[in-house]
Amino acid sequence: MADTPAIQTRQLVKRYGRGTVALKGLDLTVEPGEVFGFLGPNGAGKSTTIRILLDLIRPSSGAVRVLGQDPTANPGLRRDLGYLAGDFVVNGRQTVRELLTYLATLRQGVPATAITSLAERLDLDLTRRIGSLSKGNRQKIGVVQAFMHQPKLLVLDEPTSGLDPFLQQQFVELAREAAANGQTVFMSSHVLGEVQQACDRVGIIREGTLVAVERVEDLRQRALRRITVHFASDVDSAEFAALPGVSALSLEDRVLRCQLAGEPDTLIKALARHHVVDLISEEPELEELFFTYYEVR
Amino acid sequence: MRVLTKSVRDNRRGWIGWAVALAAVAAMYAGFWPTIGKNPTMTEAMKAYPEALKEALHMEDLTRPESYLGSTVFGLLVPILLAVFAISAGMKAIAGDEEAGTLDLVAAHPVGRVSLALQRFGAIVAAVVVLAAAVGLTITGLRGPAQYPEVSAGNVAATSFQLALFGVLFGALAYAVGAWTGRKTVALAVAAGVAVLGYLADSFLPQIEGLKWTQDLSPFHWYLGGDPLSNGLDWAGIGLLAGVSALLIALGTWRFAHRDIATSRHRRMMPALAVVGVAASVPTTARAVPAPARG
Numbered sequence: 001m002a003d004t005p006a007i008q009t010r011q012l013v014k015r016y017g018r019g020t021v022a023l024k025g026l027d028l029t030v031e032p033g034e035v036f037g038f039l040g041p042n043g044a045g046k047s048t049t050i051r052i053l054l055d056l057i058r059p060s061s062g063a064v065r066v067l068g069q070d071p072t073a074n075p076g077l078r079r080d081l082g083y084l085a086g087d088f089v090v091n092g093r094q095t096v097r098e099l100l101t102y103l104a105t106l107r108q109g110v111p112a113t114a115i116t117s118l119a120e121r122l123d124l125d126l127t128r129r130i131g132s133l134s135k136g137n138r139q140k141i142g143v144v145q146a147f148m149h150q151p152k153l154l155v156l157d158e159p160t161s162g163l164d165p166f167l168q169q170q171f172v173e174l175a176r177e178a179a180a181n182g183q184t185v186f187m188s189s190h191v192l193g194e195v196q197q198a199c200d201r202v203g204i205i206r207e208g209t210l211v212a213v214e215r216v217e218d219l220r221q222r223a224l225r226r227i228t229v230h231f232a233s234d235v236d237s238a239e240f241a242a243l244p245g246v247s248a249l250s251l252e253d254r255v256l257r258c259q260l261a262g263e264p265d266t267l268i269k270a271l272a273r274h275h276v277v278d279l280i281s282e283e284p285e286l287e288e289l290f291f292t293y294y295e296v297r
Numbered sequence: 298m299r300v301l302t303k304s305v306r307d308n309r310r311g312w313i314g315w316a317v318a319l320a321a322v323a324a325m326y327a328g329f330w331p332t333i334g335k336n337p338t339m340t341e342a343m344k345a346y347p348e349a350l351k352e353a354l355h356m357e358d359l360t361r362p363e364s365y366l367g368s369t370v371f372g373l374l375v376p377i378l379l380a381v382f383a384i385s386a387g388m389k390a391i392a393g394d395e396e397a398g399t400l401d402l403v404a405a406h407p408v409g410r411v412s413l414a415l416q417r418f419g420a421i422v423a424a425v426v427v428l429a430a431a432v433g434l435t436i437t438g439l440r441g442p443a444q445y446p447e448v449s450a451g452n453v454a455a456t457s458f459q460l461a462l463f464g465v466l467f468g469a470l471a472y473a474v475g476a477w478t479g480r481k482t483v484a485l486a487v488a489a490g491v492a493v494l495g496y497l498a499d500s501f502l503p504q505i506e507g508l509k510w511t512q513d514l515s516p517f518h519w520y521l522g523g524d525p526l527s528n529g530l531d532w533a534g535i536g537l538l539a540g541v542s543a544l545l546i547a548l549g550t551w552r553f554a555h556r557d558i559a560t561s562r563h564r565r566m567m568p569a570l571a572v573v574g575v576a577a578s579v580p581t582t583a584r585a586v587p588a589p590a591r592g
Contacts, residue, residue: 047560054405057557079407089398091307105299106406145402 004068006032006184012062022048024208035179037199038188045208046188082151086158088142092131110149118144156187160194172198224259226282232275304420312424316431323432326369327439334365353500362445363526383468388484390417392475410554425464433457456525462538463520469542473549479559
């Protein structure tokens with residue numbers, strides 16, 4: 001059972017009325033225990049895929065297996081799923097605790113402590129009426145109800161949109177903890193930056209098909225970092241030009257500029273032979289790399 | 298049962314309000330019985346009304362309390378209010394929740410679609426039964442004070458039971474259309490249309506030569522046509538009300554279990570916005586490609 005993919009789709013097609021084709025033969029495999037980012041622009045088919053996994057909509061053709069089971073035939077399968085919708089809306093005329101307790105009873109057997117500890121961690125007041133909460137606080141409710149029963153598979157549709165940076169960080173930790181706990185996390189986003197911290201792999205969906213699946217680590221390896229070094233005395237550019245990963249090198253007035261792919265170790269060691277006044281390393285632009293990558297394809 | 302109890306809890310305040318209001322309307326009508334039914338001047342005045350009008354309003358004989366209560370309390374405002382209540386609750390059960398986007402959350406839980414839908418409808422049945430019981434108990438309680446002890450408590454109960462079925466029928470219709478289409482307005486339009494036509498078919502249409510048969514199609518006729526206040530339970534009417542309700546519930550639930558749940562209106566707009574976004578960004582790349590070819 002350990003090898004059963006958490007999610008597997010084969011030639012998944014979804015047509016809506018009025019001739020819209022949302023998915024055009026999606027093949028997707030998510031391994032158990034990984035955090036998988038599902039990336040693509042709005043309208044690419046991310047939510048459609050997610051709603052099929054939850055059996056909120058049915059595929060026009062193709063096969064879906066969630067934790068090895070067909071979601072349409074097994075509503076009980078959803079006991080092992082946690083779901084956060086893209087725009088999490090609930091009836092506002094109830095308190096946070098009322099809603100969460102109700103959802104917990106639908107799942108049968110969620111300890112009350114799981115709710116309170118998650119709520120505390122996200123700084124969510126359980127006694128407030130939902131209608132009186134801000135958008136960010138409502139999103140927290142969505143996060144709590146998705147995580148509270150420690151499901152085998154978390155399906156999260158744009159989970160970090162609407163969360164402030166602190167909460168985004170909290171969320172990343174929750175996702176990583178879940179993965180460490182053996183749970184699988186499948187989350188969609190239209191911005192790589194939002195999920196790169198949390199994810200092991202990212203799949204890129206565009207116009208209803210999966211165009212690429214990449215390890216975030218590999219992306220990072222290929223991503224280019226901009227390096228600027230200020231020296232105290234003159235140096236020879238030839239000393240650095242041949243180093244692995246270094247490109248677009250220029251040297252002017254004792255200031256060296258270059259792009260660097262992969263680890264900076266060899267470059268640092270080469271630099272260490274000189275008196276370095278200043279060193280600036282700019283974050284790798286994963287986003288740029290990512291978009292050039294799938295624009296070209 | 299958890300979905301059912303949650304529906305009841307979420308709506309209890311509104312439902313209690315409805316029960317009180319319906320009981321008050323029933324009490325008001327019943328309270329007028331001594332001044333109308335037992336009033337010779339009123340009886341004289343009624344004689345002057347055209348027969349057709351009296352027949353249409355089922356007011357042929359206002360000197361009998363069964364007939365008075367049948368045409369007033371049980372015949373007009375109470376069933377219409379109950380139908381309004383049931384239609385409103387029925388259209389919200391699935392379609393309202395779906396349009397608001399709040400159905401997704403529950404449907405993503407380990408609850409089967411059929412069970413979810415039937416529990417939601419079950420809550421409506423419970424509410425309708427409570428409302429009909431509130432009316433029935435009020436009318437029973439007023440037998441002494443409002444001077445109609447000859448109307449049997451058993452027949453009042455029978456009529457209230459048929460009133461409940463009448464409410465359930467309209468709830469089932471709104472529920473079924475809503476569950477089938479996911480559209481609240483469609484459910485409302487169909488159910489309200491049937492209610493109006495049903496009322497006409499039991500009142501004015503039969504007065505027209507050749508349209509007498511329309512009465513047999515009216516839920517109002519199924520409910521009161523057998524005069525349960527005088528005769529007790531009318532099994533033919535009960536069978537029609539219950540049978541048609543069951544059919545509607547089955548159809549709506551079957552379709553709901555097999556169709557896609559729509560995203561909320563707000564989200565339905567998102568792809569449209571995305572298209573605008575794509576339209577705005579595509580021309581830049583699209584133009585960039587053919588330009589050299591032309592040049």
